[in-house]
Amino acid sequence: MTRFSRFLLGGMCGVALCAPGLVAQDPDPFAKLDPNSRFAVEAIIDSAQVAGLPWRNLRSRALEAIAKKVDSRRIVAAVRTRFTTLKEARAALGSVGDGELGAAAAVIEVGVKPEQLTALRNPPRGRSPLAALTVLGDLITREVPRDEAISAITKLWQEGRTDADFMGLFHGVESDILQGLNPGAALQNRIREFPGRAGIKPAPPAGEPETLSP
């Protein structure tokens, strides 16, 4: 073997040894899925991309389930369900952002009918139903009767309440529940606190800073 061949061979061996390490820096997120489930999940994500749906929501859902050690079949079912509810959410809400679609899909999955969300459809420029949908999901999770929660949120939305109003409602209801009030009664209690119902607070102009983080 010539000197050049030895050099080439050494280089190849080096690459072969280093390749797994280099690849490990970008770990395969779906490696824990069995091949069939992985194929199904990736196919659904591809379909979402083609359909213009928020595919990262689907990817995150799969990764969340993997992290929570959910079995592969349930992961595929959950991703498939989310794909369907994202389509339903888009049909109900019209032109909204990815976050709004994800939030709407999540509440549809806990029993809200897509047609019940049409009150939030095509929000005016500078207004987003993201906080409304998030608080709706929270209320349902805290066992506020679903129809009462939907009715309260859609009425507040139609009255032009701000994101801060919705977050205030969340904090109030949560506080009342922690103090032992029935979830439904807690909602009615806090709803009554809103002064008047029509156009008390206009929506903030687009881009106005507003902190909603915990």
Added chain:
Amino acid sequence: MTDAEEHPYVEWIAHEARRSVTTDQAARARIMELVRAEPLPSPHHGLLRRLLQPRALSMSPIASVALAAGLIGIGVVAGSFVHRRDGLAKAGQPPVVARSVAGLPVSDTVVKFVLVAPQAGEVSIVGDFNDWNAKATPMTRVPQGAVWSVTLPLGVGRHEYAFVVDSQWITDPRAPLAPDDGFGHANSVVLVRRGSGL
């Protein structure tokens, strides 16, 4: 019996080969003149000729296997630059321009997450912003305190997350809950708007 005795022509051929050849001096001068008139080969021409010259490369089976492994390694590395490991082409991704060390999207909005957990030995945060990786984003304890915190750059929008306290997933008691995902552990939600701060 020698070869010469067996084949009479062999002796004649050998004799002819040994016979001295007399060269005409004028012819010799002409030949040498023609040789000198030829241009000398340049070093570049020689290198090109060396590169184009066919060669036979012999290799042992072990060396062949190592070479094949090296070529596969090059393919894997090159593939990892073209495709994400979940099979989606990098070209199809939205334009996330950079990533921090923790693998989080760079954003102009940062959010501080705080958890009071006096008895905890190890706390981290998981969410859609770090692929739900419990090792990606550890939280730090305030010295001599019960408060754990981490500050993260987050993109504008809605993010689901949870705290992992000594391997137990818990929700943020100060944040809205995400609707039940059916996976056995509830998540919290943070809404980030442009201009949200610490």
